[in-house]
Amino acid sequence: MVKAVVGANWGDEGKGKITDMLAKQADIIVRFQGGANAGHTIVNDYGKFALHTLPSGVFYGHTTSVIGNGVALNIPVLFDEIKSITDRNVPMPKILVSNRAQIVMPYHILFDQYEEERLGGKSFGSTKSGIAPFYSDKYAKIGFQVSELFDEELLKEKVARVAEQKNVLLEHLYHKPLIQTQELLDTLHEYRDMVAPYVCDISLYLDRALKEGKTILLEGQLGTLKDPDHGIYPMVTSSSTLAAYGAIGAGIPPYEIRQVVTVCKAYSSAVGAGAFVSEIFGDEADELRRRGGDGGEFGATTGRPRRMGWFDCVASRYGCRLQGTTDVAFTVLDVLGYLDEIPVCVGYEIDGEVTKEFPVTAKLEKAKPVFKVLPGWKTDIRGIRSYDELPENCRGYIEFIEREIGYPVTMVSNGPERDDIIYRKSALAK
Numbered sequence: 240m241v242k243a244v245v246g247a248n249w250g251d252e253g254k255g256k257i258t259d260m261l262a263k264q265a266d267i268i269v270r271f272q273g274g275a276n277a278g279h280t281i282v283n284d285y286g287k288f289a290l291h292t293l294p295s296g297v298f299y300g301h302t303t304s305v306i307g308n309g310v311a312l313n314i315p316v317l318f319d320e321i322k323s324i325t326d327r328n329v330p331m332p333k334i335l336v337s338n339r340a341q342i343v344m345p346y347h348i349l350f351d352q353y354e355e356e357r358l359g360g361k362s363f364g365s366t367k368s369g370i371a372p373f374y375s376d377k378y379a380k381i382g383f384q385v386s387e388l389f390d391e392e393l394l395k396e397k398v399a400r401v402a403e404q405k406n407v408l409l410e411h412l413y414h415k416p417l418i419q420t421q422e423l424l425d426t427l428h429e430y431r432d433m434v435a436p437y438v439c440d441i442s443l444y445l446d447r448a449l450k451e452g453k454t455i456l457l458e459g460q461l462g463t464l465k466d467p468d469h470g471i472y473p474m475v476t477s478s479s480t481l482a483a484y485g486a487i488g489a490g491i492p493p494y495e496i497r498q499v500v501t502v503c504k505a506y507s508s509a510v511g512a513g514a515f516v517s518e519i520f521g522d523e524a525d526e527l528r529r530r531g532g533d534g535g536e537f538g539a540t541t542g543r544p545r546r547m548g549w550f551d552c553v554a555s556r557y558g559c560r561l562q563g564t565t566d567v568a569f570t571v572l573d574v575l576g577y578l579d580e581i582p583v584c585v586g587y588e589i590d591g592e593v594t595k596e597f598p599v600t601a602k603l604e605k606a607k608p609v610f611k612v613l614p615g616w617k618t619d620i621r622g623i624r625s626y627d628e629l630p631e632n633c634r635g636y637i638e639f640i641e642r643e644i645g646y647p648v649t650m651v652s653n654g655p656e657r658d659d660i661i662y663r664k665s666a667l668a669k
Contacts, residue, residue, distance in 0.1 A: 241455045241491060242498040243482040244568075246462025247558030249509035250480075251536075251545060252502040253570030253652060255279025255295040258458045260657055261500070262296030266453040267303045267445070270294045271488030272478040273460030274311030274343055275320075276368035282655040285329050292317045294458050297324065297332040304332050305441055308339035309478060309488020311373045312385065314430040316343075336434055337441035337490070338386040345426060346405055346418055347372040353413040374477035385438055388431035398424050442490025449495060457485035457496070463558035464513075471600050474513030482562050501564040501646070503555050505572040505636075507548035508536050514603040517548035517584035517610075531574050549610065551584040552643040557597035559646040567644070569637060570652040573659075578615040581636060584608040585643060613639060621654040626663045641667060 244261065246252045259281050262268050275291040282288075283298050292313065296302045306312060317336075325331055347369030355367060376382040381401050387393055402418040409415045448455060459480055464470045466480045478484070482501075486493040506527060509515050519527070524547040528536040536545040559567065575581055586593045586609035589602050593609055616630035623629055629637075629651075641648045647665035 240497050241449070241457060241485075241495045242500060243457040243459065243485045243496055243562075244500045244502065245457075245459035245482045245485075245562050246465075246480065247501045247503045247555050247562065247564075247567075248462045248507060248551070249464050249511075249513075249515070250461035251508050251510060252462055252504045253568070254459065254502045255281045255290060256570065256652060256655065256657070257500060257502050257568045257650070258295035258456060259283060259298065260660060261456055262294075262299055262302055264454060265296060265302060265456040267305055267448055268294035268296030268456045268458055269305040269307050269441075269445070269485075269489045270310050271307040271457050271459065271485045272309040272480065273476060274368055274370050274373065275313050275316045276311075276370045276476070279458075279460075280655075283657050285324075286327060287655075288324060288327075291320060293320050293324070293332070293334075294456075296456060296458075297334075298329060300330055302333070304334050305445075305489070306334070306336045306340055307441060307489040308337040308341075309484065310337075310340050311343050311370055311478070312336065312340045313343040313369070314434055318433055334437050335439040335441060335444065336385060336437045338384070338438050339441070339490075340385050341373070341377050341382040342385060342388075342427075342430065343369045343373050344376075344383065345423070347376070349415070350405075350408075350413075353415060357413065371477045383427070385434060388427060388434070389438075394427060395424065398427065445489060445491050449491070455489075455491075455495075457482070457489060459485065462502075463561045464554060466561070469561050471513045471603060473600075474511065496563075498565050499563045500566045500568050500650070501559050501562045502568045502570060503550075503559070503640075503644075503648075504570050505550060505575055506531070507551050507554075508545040509548075510543055510545050514600060514606070515546055515548055516554070516587055516603065516606045517551040517608045518546055519548050526577075527574070530577060531571060549582045549584055549608075550640060551608075552640065553584065553587055553595055553597050555640075556595070556644040556646075559644055564646045566649040567641070567646050568650040568652065569640075569648045572633070572637070572651055573619065573621050573653040575636075576616060576619050579617065580612045581615050582610040582612050583636075583640065583643075585611045621659060623653060624658075624661060626651065626661050629661070638666070641665060 294304045350372040587606035616632040647667040651661040
């Protein structure tokens with residue numbers, strides 16, 4: 240059976256914790272898209288970790304962690320990350336890397352920085368991890384697949400050809416130092432030696448695992464609203480963040496994905512630029528940011544303060560619909576325990592009309608939030624393991640949002656620890 244864990248909104252929903260939790264019953268965890276440009280924060284018996292490339296199931300001895308063909312693979316970052324967890328007494332995880340995964344090249348990171356610099360005030364708020372240049376090259380068919388590292392003649396010819404093309408831009412557009420082909424070739428030889436023990440035909444491996452009845456968990460990065468087709472384009476990432484892409488990014492048939500756990504935060508947050516209708520500012524935002532997450536709302540990769548907002552039913556309903564949601568995991572609910580009243584965005588006013596449907600970006604930029612205010616519960620709910628033991632207003636908040644978005648909330652996270660979870664049979668799921 241294949242399950243996918245994906246985000247409903249802008250990312251930062253708490254997918255790492257949910258993946259780590261569900262990995263207990265999984266055999267294989269697959270990262271299927273994106274690169275080291277976003278992070279998943281995990282709190283478990285070993286401590287607190289921010290993962291960027293490794294799947295969030297690496298802390299279990301019984302799991303195999305897979306880097307799928309859809310991932311933007313930064314090889315040194317992956318191995319630095321492995322070292323960062325083994326240095327803290329986590330046993331060496333079992334890791335496999337797709338022979339069809341493509342490599343983030345050193346020049347991708349430079350081009351990302353140079354382009355943001357060139358655009359100045361009109362930049363896209365990139366994490367400068369090389370992701371957009373990487374995916375541009377992939378679709379321009381000048382990317383480097385892992386398998387190509389092991390064909391020396393092909394590698395030499397391709398390095399020379401690609402360097403020639405990139406050097407035109409470096410010289411005439413960015414006015415920066417040129418790529419030295421021998422230096423690049425030496426770097427790729429280092430990458431080859433690092434990754435060689437882990438390379439595998441992942442699609443074949445997963446096909447056999449499915450035939451053996453293994454449980455596979457697909458872990459998505461970011462969320463629906465960062466999808467290049469269905470998100471807040473152009474302030475999006477460069478690979479599809481949808482569960483449907485899990486089949487492509489891992490190399491499995493789409494009908495094998497039987498469960499889609501879409502992670503929704505009990506309030507909203509976003510890193511980077513782009514439309515964010517329910518955003519709040521000033522002291523109200525600072526207070527929520529300070530209390531949020533585990534240690535505050537700051538990007539796991541960038542350390543940037545996240546933009547804060549109230550729960551957005553319009554964006555979340557849309558996000559869940561695009562993901563093909565079977566279950567909603569509702570996270571960081573405990574954070575809201577300080578509030579007397581909690582606003583929830585239930586509609587968008589655009590040009591004088593109220594809609595509950597998520598619009599295209601140009602209209603989204605004009606949208607104003609329509610709020611409904613719900614009563615708070617004014618108590619700490621950490622440690623509660625039964626849904627019925629939650630305060631009445633807390634249950635009311637969950638059930639109101641569930642009705643508004645139209646997808647069953649079957650998991651409620653009320654703290655950062657692996658066991659801070661309440662399983663619930665939703666009224667909508669009956």
